[in-house]
Amino acid sequence: xTDGNGRGGIGSVLRVQAVLVAIALVAGLTIATVHEWxxxxxxxxxxxxxxxxxxxxxxDAVNYRIYTRGADGRPRLLGDGDSPELFIxxxxxxxxxxxxxxxxxxxxxxxxxxxxxxDLIAGRLTGMRVxxxxxxxxxxxxxxxxxxxxxxxxxxxLQFDGQRQLQPLRVRDGARHEQGEVDAISGATVxxxxxxxxxxxxxxxxxxxLREEFAELTGGRRE
Amino acid sequence: xxxxxxxSERENGLQRFRAGLWRENPILIQALGMCPTLAVSNTAxxxxxxxxxxxxxxxxxxxxxxxxxxxxxxxxxxxxxxxVIATFVTLTDMLIEAFxxxxxxxxxxxxxxxxxxxxILSRIEIMASRQPASxxxxxxxxxxxxxxxxxxxxxxxxxxxxxxxxxxxxxMPADFEPWQVMQLPGGGFFTLAALVIGxxxxxxxxxxxxxxx
Numbered sequence: 001x002t003d004g005n006g007r008g009g010i011g012s013v014l015r016v017q018a019v020l021v022a023i024a025l026v027a028g029l030t031i032a033t034v035h036e037w038x039x040x041x042x043x044x045x046x047x048x049x050x051x052x053x054x055x056x057x058x059x060d061a062v063n064y065r066i067y068t069r070g071a072d073g074r075p076r077l078l079g080d081g082d083s084p085e086l087f088i089x090x091x092x093x094x095x096x097x098x099x100x101x102x103x104x105x106x107x108x109x110x111x112x113x114x115x116x117x118x119d120l121i122a123g124r125l126t127g128m129r130v131x132x133x134x135x136x137x138x139x140x141x142x143x144x145x146x147x148x149x150x151x152x153x154x155x156x157x158l159q160f161d162g163q164r165q166l167q168p169l170r171v172r173d174g175a176r177h178e179q180g181e182v183d184a185i186s187g188a189t190v191x192x193x194x195x196x197x198x199x200x201x202x203x204x205x206x207x208x209x210l211r212e213e214f215a216e217l218t219g220g221r222r223e
Numbered sequence: 224x225x226x227x228x229x230x231s232e233r234e235n236g237l238q239r240f241r242a243g244l245w246r247e248n249p250i251l252i253q254a255l256g257m258c259p260t261l262a263v264s265n266t267a268x269x270x271x272x273x274x275x276x277x278x279x280x281x282x283x284x285x286x287x288x289x290x291x292x293x294x295x296x297x298x299x300x301x302x303x304x305x306x307v308i309a310t311f312v313t314l315t316d317m318l319i320e321a322f323x324x325x326x327x328x329x330x331x332x333x334x335x336x337x338x339x340x341x342x343i344l345s346r347i348e349i350m351a352s353r354q355p356a357s358x359x360x361x362x363x364x365x366x367x368x369x370x371x372x373x374x375x376x377x378x379x380x381x382x383x384x385x386x387x388x389x390x391x392x393x394x395m396p397a398d399f400e401p402w403q404v405m406q407l408p409g410g411g412f413f414t415l416a417a418l419v420i421g422x423x424x425x426x427x428x429x430x431x432x433x434x435x436x
């Protein structure tokens with residue numbers, strides 16, 4: 001092969017690369033721009049969805065206060081541009097009836113975002129709703145569609161050891177909900193484990209904060 | 224040169240537009256893009272949103288690729304096509320999520336799957352990468368329109384028979400017992416088969432009348 005041919009070959013390869021890189025750059029910039037533009041709208045709508053889900057998982061609540069966490073990790077009331085992380089459910093008289101925690105984690109196809117309710121006095125969950133997911137239709141999507149399974153979270157009792165340390169929820173066929181177990185579903189193994197792990201992680205993160213701050217978060221004792 | 228070329232270009236484009244709507248309908252004749260056809264055609268509104276999204280992606284991708292066809296090297300044309308299509312699918316996905324979150328939830332994983340819709344890739348490879356933007360755009364409009372006609376007809380039939388409603392408004396008598404099977408994948412296959420047979424019989428009769436006249 002001559003030098004000329006060699007240079008032509010390299011030139012051709014470089015041209016191919018340049019076109020691909022240029023198209024990829026324009027594509028990436030366009031996607032990033034539209035993402036930045038639409039994200040606040042999506043988050044605003046999701047905020048509403050999280051609130052609706054919070055009322056569903058806190059059966060006695062008619063209203064709520066929304067909290068996020070500050071840089072110090074302590075909960076503070078939601079401000080403009082914040083993401084909701086905790087809903088404190090209030091009944092018609094304004095009394096606290098429980099907490100709904102927002103959790104998220106990787107599912108089978110994409111990130112799963114969910115809200116689950118917590119009754120700290122009774123030591124049990126009061127419900128769970130998946131707010132955003134892209135699990136496989138007909139398989140993993142049962143975490144949204146199978147209402148028997150979704151409603152079973154309202155019967156799950158939290159388990160603590162002798163030192164008041166929370167024991168994580170476990171996935172099991174024929175689950176005993178009163179012993180902190182979640183029903184396994186064949187065909188949706190990854191999605192079910194993902195939901196259980198999200199709840200376990202969120203509980204481990206939030207329980208100490210709620211135990212320490214709950215009296216203040218209810219508002220009544222603070223005012 | 225330019226006048227006659229423009230006229231033939233326009234005629235060619237209009238011919239492609241009509242072909243996509245009827246004689247080469249992507250769903251009823253070519254049987255392309257069956258995954259969304261059967262998965263999200265359980266209601267008219269799902270079918271409308273899905274087909275609009277697919278048609279928009281096809282139109283935008285066809286115009287961009289036709290415009291860039293002179294600079295896209297043949298060795299990487301498929302990579303470039305997929306890159307452009309995937310960009311428009313992602314943009315469509317984000318826009319639907321921002322402006323119609325409920326519909327976005329209903330369509331779920333099928334929106335991103337538009338990127339592998341073989342109807343789009345085939346139109347890009349056959350038409351957009353070889354024809355001027357005006358012809359490619361008219362071809363995309365015809366194919367997108369044909370896809371919408373097929374999908375919306377399918378969605379409307381399945382919603383009416385499977386739920387007794389059309390666009391969520393009740394159209395069947397109150398004592399009508401919905402055919403649950405029409406909302407399941409089996410009902411999708413059955414309705415599609417009935418539609419294809421009906422379309423074939425109607426088209427054959429029409430052609431005979433044309434020949435007779």
